[in-house]
Amino acid sequence: MRFLLRLSSLVALAVAVIAGTIDSIQSVAASAVVMTPMGDAWQDVSPASLVALQSSIAYYVHPRFYTFIFQWLMLQPAFGVFLVLALLLWMVGYKKPPVAGRFTA
Structure with missing residues (x-):
């Protein structure tokens, strides 16, 4: 289950980066801030x-x-929605490290 949540988070983050890149290209072309x-x-x-x-x-x-x-x-904005979605999915799928450390029996 955690794997699917983290994979979904990665996909949402990739979509957010793509949407942000498209918005930045459109902003440069229009010489004004464009947020889809x-x-x-x-x-x-x-x-x-x-x-x-x-x-x-x-x-x-x-x-x-x-x-x-x-x-x-x-x-x-689309990039903001996908960034928040990626963060929420990552937080739900996050595994806390053990308190005692990794070399304990």
């Missing part, structure tokens, strides 16, 4: 899954959750 919102990035990659997730959240969870939390999340 998560909703726009998801719409570009897979619009069908975005619509399916929106409708399922509004139907199964609660419509207010969709209007407040999900729409707020979709307005945040």
Whole structure:
């Protein structure tokens, strides 16, 4: 389980770096700061899954959750969302080192 969490964290970190690189290239080209919102990035990659997730959240969870939390999340920069996701996944999959050290019996 920890392996999958850490692997997911690595994938989220790679996506965050790619999204940040794309935003920085667009910022240099436009001579202004460009940060792609998560909703726009998801719409570009897979619009069908975005619509399916929106409708399922509004139907199964609660419509207010969709209007407040999900729409707020979709307005945040994509690289920031994936950085936070990578950090959370890494924290959940982190294994504490033993207190006594590695050479104890």
